[in-house]
Amino acid sequence: MTFNLRTPTRRHLLRMTAGAALATPFLSIRAAAQTVNLSMLAWYGHAEPDIVGEFEEANNVKFTPKYYTGGDNMLGLIAQSPAGTYDVILSDAEYVQQLNAAGYIEALDAADYAFDDFYPEFQKFPGHWQGDTLYSVITRFGFLGVAHNTDVLSEKDAASYGVFSDSRVTGKLGHFDWHLPNLGQMSLAAGNASPYDIDEAAWDKVQEATMALRGQVGGFFDYGGTFSSLNDGQMVVFAGIGDWITGVLEKNGAKVRTTIPEEGGLQWTESFSIGKGTKNYEMARKWIQWITSPEGQAKSADMAAYPALIPSEKGWKVLNASNPAEAKRQNMVLGQYNAMDMIREGRIKYRQLPVQQSLEDWNDFWSDYKGA
Amino acid sequence: MTIRRPRLFPLVLSLPLLLWQLAFFLFPLVFLVAISFWTVRNFQMTPDLDFGNWERILTRNTFWDAYARTAMLATASAVLTSLIAFPAAYAISFKLSDRVKQWLIFVLIIPFFTSYLVRIYALQVFLSDAGIINALLGMLGIGPFLMLNTTFGTLVGMVTLCLPLVILLQIFSLNFVNRDLIEAAHNLRCGRLRTVFLVIVPSARVGLVIAALFAFILSFGDFVSPLYLGGGNPPTLSIMITDITKSGQQWPRAAVVALMMIGTLLTVAFAAITFAYKERGK
């Protein structure tokens, strides 16, 4: 009796759930059949609807993202996949040369892209060109400084890297877990004009000064961990990050902010390349053209996942007109002291791979530091 | 009844598993051994026979510190989980009706169907300075305590991971304990605690040891708790592996750390199983 009752119910239930589950995706699969599928290897957020939605609609294209966390992770993913797996690749400037050396990216035609719209500083970005051949198109950048909780530390407090050893932040200093930005900042703090091009003596000093901070450290965090630990006040000051993290939190109402200290700040730079062996070269090119257009640039500046400065002067104009609040928040207002002036004053240095030491040395020191 | 020629039946049953594990388990591991002798230049791996990776890893204090730390954490987690689990498993196995027992076992299986990542993410909110536990303690006028990004946090995560499994394994081994033995012990006026330690624990030893072994294995290799609850501070071996691959594509060195971990786990597992099945009475 009970058994008889139960069987149809179960079947019914299965049919119902199956129906509900199948309906939505089938629609999207059918729609996808006629469109171009463009795969993108990028940091989180670059293929989310707020950025690619408009482009997808206009060009009948669908992005399939693979999000990575860090340049080495990216290289690993490309190395382990067949050529042509990724159509467009977003990379940090340090890694473009590695991509190029390994033959992972296509040469580009500089005439395809609107470099004339860009500030002169970004028309021939180092590492993106090999001689006169273009391999990668700069799309956005940002500054790294002292990220701090404004309830605990004022901008004045954070105006020097010295704040990392302040007694108020003992056990509350967080590190973004990557040696390049952290050690670069420590090198700036030690007064090195080119923080990544330092001799052995200077490198020893940087190591010593870094090691002295170990007791202050509350943790080493990945991207996500950095977000949550700054937001809930678990960490009150952070090394190795910038507005790309604090900006998101600020917009969410958290009392955090990045200050570029007197000793100077670092610059991260992202650019798009086209993967070697892609079957969608045309569409990939079209995408890069779109994201570096003034409208695409203005959108990119206010990307939901993480905001950034943009290299296109025309993009600045569009942003100032369409989204003045964000332009102001990021110090991109035209006609007053802004982010470009900071670069021109020499307060900002490019983040790059160590010049005189091997990457291995820096990395080994970082793991010693973590383990100490 | 000796088998003269290979017959189809046993082969059909036994070979698929063997072939699958050979092809997709043993080969990758052997390949890992090979990789550990490769070299990396400019972010590119090239096949080689170079002992530099082994030398580099094994001569560094950072590795051995992390090694000792990871082993201690895993041991602490195994012991702690076993101690917390045992009274519960004991009570479930001996004190509850079959119906309740069945339901509790069902309840304990549920966590296996929930994402460990999701649970750890939620635990962050519980353990943080302004988190739920500190808020509750604050109402009682104590705290706040620093729990997130500490070894304590890591251990909480590991126990969360292992506890359901350990309780279940303990219940199953306790269920096999002969009830007559206990009856006999009681008839001989053996006290409650003494019965537990002199009769029940020894006869369930195999299961108890294996449960603890599983907790050790899971904790030893876990990277989620140390990273998201321990703040990666200081790092464990699993974190070290991801760190090494994160900078300069040093997969060969990561392979060295990995092989050291496998060696350790095999040794521990072998020792634990030998101990578990050791003849009783001596």
Add this chain to the structure above:
Amino acid sequence: MTGNRNFIIDVLLKLHIAACVIFIFAPILGSFVFSLNSDRFPSLPLGQFSTEWYRLIWEDPFVWTGFYNTVIVGFVVAVIATLLGFGGAYTDFRYNFFGKNIYLALALLPPTIPVVIMGLAMLAFLSRVNLSGSTISVIIAHGVMCSPFAMAIIRLRLSQMDPDLEAAAWNLGGNEWATLRHVIIPFTKPAILAALFITMAVSFDEFAVAWFVSGLNETLPVKILGFLQGQVSPRINAIGSLAFVSSITLIILAQILLRNSSKEKS
């Protein structure tokens, strides 16, 4: 045992069970609450009630494809791992042969290998034989990781079988195949079902190895790891809660089915 009951100790033990259950379920419950909370970074006091995160995942096509990949992988893996595990368990139960220890070691060792290492080795190997970056690679890897569980569960059941039972079947003229079909499989049926479910569960929740080998065909747990490593988002909780509810429904259905079939027999 009756004469030796102590009320206070029994109560304490039951409280301990309750404490363990609370400890285990607090995070699960917490994540459910946070999934319905408007704050992007949940903390006390809670924000407003909101179904925003559910709407976001419902509308996210990548969550759906991830879900599909997970289900497909889960089903295929459950079947493969249970078949392999059954064969292994029966082999261990029934035969003695030269090198059996090695056979068993190979069959049972995978869970002892930390997932990070497994992922690393799998990716390095599979990419050499051009099997990486697809759903098949996840199935292969999960097959390796899950079959030991299936084998252990079925082996446990086999050890409860009266060894004479099989012999009796042979004496009655049944050949090995017939015995397998009419004696062994019916006897181990609950274990086989359990193995199917457990292996599916293990596969559903596996993120580390899948992260390494899945390439563009990410499964849902890999998506969750992505959310956790990248943009911390309560979508993690929403996905987790949905996955939780659906798995529970599955288990309850399985329980009801099992109970019915055992009732039928008795």
